[in-house]
Amino acid sequence: MPHFTMDYSANLDGKVDFGALCRVVHAEILGTGLFETGAVRVRAIRCEAYAIADLLDENAFIDMSFRIGEGRSQEDKRRTGEAIFTAVTKHLRKLFETPHFALTLEIREIDPALSWKKNAIHPRLRKTNG
Template sequence: MPHMTVDYSANLEEQIDIRALCQALHRAMVETGMFEIGGIRVRALRADHCVIADDDPQNAYVHLSLRVGAGRSVEDRKAAGEYIYKAAVAYLADLFATPHFALSFVMDELDADLNWKKNSMHARLRGA
């Protein structure tokens, strides 16, 4: 953990590079210093069918959902979230110049007792 899901309206593919957005978010997550690189995942899911606000076909959105493992303070999570959100806003800056774009971001902490995972990448990335 952490896993970031980028949910976005399909019409954004004409306006931004979605992979580059994922890379910018990944970089920001690493730069927080709060997450081990071997656990970071950033995935984008395109919404081919959606109705946004007044159903204007120019309307577009990005919703970021970050799921993190338990054990970090609220202050640390908030600082990391603000850093990641700032990176998203910077990457998407041109879209805010239009009256047709919305960005949202939520971070959820997973219950440690209900969270199973196994990762063979950690040993390689830790140099062990």
């Protein structure tokens, strides 16, 4: 872990380079020093069907969800959220020039007793970086 997901309204196609935005978020996550490189996953998921606020066609959203394993302090989580939200807001500044865009971020801790994982990337990166 961590897994970072951006659900976004399909009307942002052509307005946002989601590949570049994923890399911005990835860099911020690694920049915290709290997560191993081999664990980081950042993805954007296009939402074709949605209904936003007053239903104007121009309304758009990006809803960001950051799922992390337990063990980080409240301050570390807050600092991480602030860094990511600031970087994404800066990257998307043009979208805030209109009154039709909403951006959200939530960080959630995963219960380790209810989480299973198998990662072949970790050993390779640990060997390279170790």
